[in-house]
Amino acid sequence: MSLLSKLLYLRVRVEYSPDDLSTLGVAADKPFMYVLSADSMVSRSILLEEIRRGHLPVPVAVIDDDQTSTKLKADSSILANKKITGLFRRRVDYLHFEQQLEELIQTIRQNPDKSLQLIPVSVFLGRAPDKNHGLFKILFSERWGITGRLRKFFSILAHGNHTLVRLSRPIVVDKNLDNREDDSKALSHKLSRVLRLHFNRVKTAVVGQDLSHRRTIAKNILARPLVQTEIKNYAVRQKVSEDKAQREAEKIIREIAADYSYSNIRLMHKVFRWFWTRVYDGVKLNFYAEFRGLTTEKEIIYTPCHRSHIDYLILSYSLYEKGLVPPHIAAGINLNLPIIGRLLRGSGAFFIRRSFNSTLYSTIFSEYLSSLIAHGVSIEYFIEGTRSRTGRLLHPKAGMLAMTVRSYINERGKPLVFLPASLNYEKLMEGASYKSELGGEAKKKESIGGLFKTLKLLKDEYGRLTVNFAEAIELDDILDKHKADWRNLRLGVKEKPTWFKNVVSEAGNLILTNINRASHVNPINLLAVSLLATPNQAASMSNLMAQIHLYKTLLRDLPYSDRTTITNLSEKEIIDQGIKLGFIEQVSHDLGDVVRVKQDMGVMMTYYRNNVLHLFAASSFIAMFFINQAKYPRKDLLRMMAIIYPYIKNELFLQWSREEFIDYGRQTLKIFKDHDLLQSDGRQLQRHVGGSLQAGKLRVLANALMQTYERFFIVIAVLKSKGSGTLTANDLESLCHQIASQLTLLYEFNSPDFFDRNLFKHFIKQLSEEAIIEIDDTGKIILTENLEPMYQGSKAILSRRIRHSILSLI
Known part of the structure; x- marks a missing residue:
């Protein structure tokens, strides 16, 4: 040496x-x-x-x-x-x-x-x-x-x-x-x-980039022609001097811009390295190697799902650990708190208002984003707009996506890719607040006092945190598909041609679809999807272990995608983890121990069930046909899968075309037969007799997604009952919401997302796109002949009790 x-x-x-x-x-x-x-x-x-x-x-x-x-x-x-x-x-x-x-x-x-x-x-x-x-x-x-x-x-x-x-x-x-x-x-x-x-x-x-542009970023942004023009227009609109308008512009850019500091990054890295090991059982990154090479060749826009405030930090921490510069993060202005805001800004956060009601603000923000993209700075934002309180992916908000696409068209440097990521928590730190919000309480405003209250949570255990990177999405490919000559164009701040809207819409849906393709299934997900589908949210130890084994078998024998990962824990270890994290309890009994969801955890468990519902979209739908009947024709089942697919695809951001979903259904039926859940004579599919272990497994599997189809039936039944020309889309949405919320009280569904207005809104919109309904010139809904097959098909999967309950409320 x-x-x-x-x-x-x-x-x-x-x-x-x-x-x-x-x-x-x-x-x-x-x-x-x-x-x-x-x-x-x-x-x-x-x-x-x-x-x-x-x-x-x-x-x-x-x-x-x-x-x-x-x-x-x-x-x-x-x-x-x-x-x-x-x-x-x-x-x-x-x-x-x-x-x-x-x-x-x-x-x-x-x-x-x-x-x-x-x-x-x-x-x-x-x-x-x-x-x-x-x-x-x-x-x-x-x-x-x-x-x-x-x-x-x-x-x-x-x-x-x-x-x-x-x-x-x-x-x-x-x-x-x-x-x-x-x-x-x-x-x-x-x-x-x-x-x-x-x-x-x-x-x-x-x-990171050679940061000479950051040293004078405010000066450079404000000197841009578009911003200077808007400052003059603002002065005229507000009837103020140009100097005052200039000062307002300076105030806006200071509010927005990040102030990236290496010493800040090092400090945050040390704090969060302690945090992840103290509060979580570590952070697991999957599929990092698949995108590592992109970081030197492409402009990366990280677009993870949004489930927790921890999301803001986990990617930055993980990328820094892997030797990459942390991205600049678009954070809500509500997080620009004293001390905390400065720390976040120094870690690369730039702040964005909830609404762009000022043209001056929108112009400056758009130019700031363009500057980051032009200089090849990696960026992270959440296209859902806000944290999901239900565990489902929220439909994309177009704002940041549209500004990104416009900025890239106008000032592109390296080719741009969106890199989705699925963040999976075994236990959320915000669990208690989510539960109260789902129960009807108003969302609490972020504050320093609230932060200190959360410090009390550090004594709890939160399990493992898993980040699965999804397949990257090339923006060039989407632009080429919708506008071949886009490289020769320049778009104004407010310019939104049809092809541009289609690009933004496709990018948003692809991002969410790829997030779902990269799901991780943790122990709490498996416990939730199993126990919430049982009577009284409880099961014998042996039956629960058998059900969890079935779910793991389905996921492994017929993977949703090559980026879907599953916990390596055994069935008993999964139950032990659920007990350790406080979601379930084990009750001793002479005839065999019973495992049940803790009394105050039912609502929260729906969150973890909803994280993975899309993985069972086909298997659960097939199982539904054998709840109320022992036999069902194979051809009719596949036909019903074709009818219903566009609606669950829209709600769960599924990856298949209609034909691919039907083919996946055929493969699922083969798995069912291989594992003796169903029998077949070629044309007819038949389950085992009621009371058998196989019939019990099918019932639990069917109940996993049953509420989704019950919600669909509410809309269809209301339309059939009220007839053509009586309701607007808003009327229908409100009425369905009221019926669903009352059903929840009557039958203790314990699932607040069952009566989520947004889910009804998107389903009604999809009915229109699939020509099940039409909207006349007055905004009234007109029924088509395509509604009847959906109504009749629902009888095959929904129990008479539920159908009659819905109809009686209508």
């Missing part, structure tokens, strides 16, 4: 990105060399010491045609893309590296059966964006300019214990890369430029 390495490792502690190097795709049977972004003694010494300690493999290089590949001294197999020369006047030299590459390329040309892997390596002493004030920050943080020796020394002192080594996929130099039209010198120059671009993109992904 060299003297320099000994001195460095008094302070240096290395983290890796990725932490699993096997994901890089390095071929173990082919020679390789490391390529540093810059020829720094510090970076080279750190890399050599990590190799010596066995944390990185020893490089193997090609010699010549007569000798086989052999392990060399590590330092001779570490190249550097650039070299900093000059004692006082520091300059960048790429020529030395290009000459080394030229020699390697010539060797490959002489030995075409051989190849060499070049593994790019970047070493970061901390990950601070550049700042324009404070000697302390200037000396200690990573920056984009040429780094001097003194500054490097202070960087080691400040950030050595937070050193990140970022490795990338290898570039393979072989005969396939060779181009006979280029001589070795020209090819080496091209490779050098490719690596230069790659290292710049890696630094952007890890450190």
Whole structure:
């Protein structure tokens, strides 16, 4: 170990990105060399010491045609893309590296059966964006300019214990890369430029953009022509001076803009590392490797589901842990509280008002967002607009999506992708407030006092937190589909052509659909979907374990998607976790223990059931047909699946086309038959006799989604009863809401989302789109002949008691 390495490792502690190097795709049977972004003694010494300690493999290089590949001294197999020369006047030299590459390329040309892997390596002493004030920050943080020796020394002192080594996929130099039209010198120059671009993109992904634009962001935004024009218009509208209008604009940009601070990020990282380990049983990230490469090539817009205030922090924390710069986060202005607002702003949060009732505000916000996108800053926001209180995904709000699409069309840089993510909690910290809000209480306003009250919750246990990254969505693909010449257009702030609305709508639905594709099924989800479907929300221990096993079997034998994950706990461990987190209790009995939902947890358990309802959309629907009858024709069942699919697709954001859903139904029937839940003689499907274990499993499975179809029947029954031309869509929505809320009181459904007005609203809208109803010139609903098959079909799945109860209320 060299003297320099000994001195460095008094302070240096290395983290890796990725932490699993096997994901890089390095071929173990082919020679390789490391390529540093810059020829720094510090970076080279750190890399050599990590190799010596066995944390990185020893490089193997090609010699010549007569000798086989052999392990060399590590330092001779570490190249550097650039070299900093000059004692006082520091300059960048790429020529030395290009000459080394030229020699390697010539060797490959002489030995075409051989190849060499070049593994790019970047070493970061901390990950601070550049700042324009404070000697302390200037000396200690990573920056984009040429780094001097003194500054490097202070960087080691400040950030050595937070050193990140970022490795990338290898570039393979072989005969396939060779181009006979280029001589070795020209090819080496091209490779050098490719690596230069790659290292710049890696630094952007890890450190963030070169932040010179942030230092003067307010000045730059306010100087934009659109903003200056709007300031003058505002002065005229409000009958004030332009100076006063300018001051109002300055106030708005200060209210909006983030003030990203590396010291703030480090502080928050330490706090939340303690928080996740103290309150949660850790944070599990799935499918991170699948999108990691996008961070250097694309503009990333993170669009997770919104279930908790923790959502704001979990992605930033997780990405920082993985070596990526945290995104800027669009946060509601209600979170701009004293102290808290400043901390959030310093962590990359920019604040947005609930309504844009000022043209000046909307113009400044739109230009601010355009500036972030143009500079390639990653952004995070929630397209649902607010936290879901029911556990269902909320229908997308178009505001931020529309501004993103417009900004990208007008000022695009790198290709933009939306990256959805599903955040799954075994227990929400906001559970008590959600339960009271679902029970009818008004939503409490965020406050410092409320924050201190939540600190009391830290003594509780909250289980595991899982983040599943979904498949990325390319905005270019959606734009090309709806407007082939969009690259030649520029849209005004208020301009919303039909194709633009269609782009925003499709993007929103795709994001939510992909979130559902990336669901994680935790122990509480399985307990909720099982116990809430049983009489009195209770089951014997043996029956509950059998039901949970059935759900796990369905999810594994016929996966919803390749990004749907399931808890690894056994059935008994799942029940134990539910007891530990306080959702259920076990009651001893001589004939066998009973497990039941705790008395005050029924409403909250519906939240966790609703997280995963979409996964059982097909199996639960099929099971419903065998609650009230022992036999049902296979052909008629599949026909009913085709009729009902558009409505559950709209409500649950399902991934299939109608034909794919029917095919998934066929596969589900096969699973049912394989596991002896149903029997078949070819045309007829038949369940086991009532009272059997198999019939009991089907009943519980059917009840999981029964309330969804009961809600559908309320609308259909009201329409059939009232007839054509008597109700408007709003009248129908209100009447259905009243009937559903009364049914909840009469039959103790204990599920507040059963009478959710928005669910009725979207179902009625879907009925119109599917030509089940029409709207006349006066706004009245006109029935079509397509309503009758839906009404008759409901008789096959709903019990007579429920149908008659609904009809009697109508």
